[in-house]
Amino acid sequence: xxxxxxxxxxxxxxxxxxxxxxxxxxxxxxxxxxxxxxxxxxxxxxxxxxxxxxxxxxxxxxxxxxxxxxxxxxxxxxxxxxxxxxxxxxxxxxxxxxxxxxxxxxxxxxxxxxxxxxxxxxxxxxxxxxxxxxxxxxxxxxxxxxxxxxxxxxxxxxxxxxxxxxxxxxxxxxxxxxxxxxxxxxxxxxxxxxxxxxxxxxxxxxxx
Numbered sequence: 001x002x003x004x005x006x007x008x009x010x011x012x013x014x015x016x017x018x019x020x021x022x023x024x025x026x027x028x029x030x031x032x033x034x035x036x037x038x039x040x041x042x043x044x045x046x047x048x049x050x051x052x053x054x055x056x057x058x059x060x061x062x063x064x065x066x067x068x069x070x071x072x073x074x075x076x077x078x079x080x081x082x083x084x085x086x087x088x089x090x091x092x093x094x095x096x097x098x099x100x101x102x103x104x105x106x107x108x109x110x111x112x113x114x115x116x117x118x119x120x121x122x123x124x125x126x127x128x129x130x131x132x133x134x135x136x137x138x139x140x141x142x143x144x145x146x147x148x149x150x151x152x153x154x155x156x157x158x159x160x161x162x163x164x165x166x167x168x169x170x171x172x173x174x175x176x177x178x179x180x181x182x183x184x185x186x187x188x189x190x191x192x193x194x195x196x197x198x199x200x201x202x203x204x205x206x207x208x
Contacts, residue, residue, distance in 0.1 A: 108167025
């Protein structure tokens, strides 16, 4: 994994998310990729895939369970060059993970695309200080004396997000990209739309 900026101009940003039911007897994973234009953040395309997981749910190894479905959805977009994203935001952790390999880092490294982890809760570590209520406020996320990511307040009276580099995006740039993609919601627009698309894929697979 490359933990510094190593990407070209950004014209398209993708949001990626997974929806699944932990105790689903069919063991299905529903993946979605939504591509948006930058800087307009206009949705350009959505691809979804439902795949049967090949391994059980094991904390800390979620990427190995969920990434295969994401790769199928990704390939459905990759056939159209004009839709290939220049940057990806993943609903999940990058290096802010006990093994340094959250789903954003896992996917980014496999595809060799610039990726940012945008998680909704802390997996490991703790904020370095009390996070102010002001939207846009940040504090480092620390674990064992080193920085894993950034705790970012995106909306007043909402829980913060945990931002960390996934691949080919530095920590400061990752936070700035998330800030740029906020449109009044807790989640940045790419992962917000991917979350909706993944839930729609799950409903479709289960007959609504």
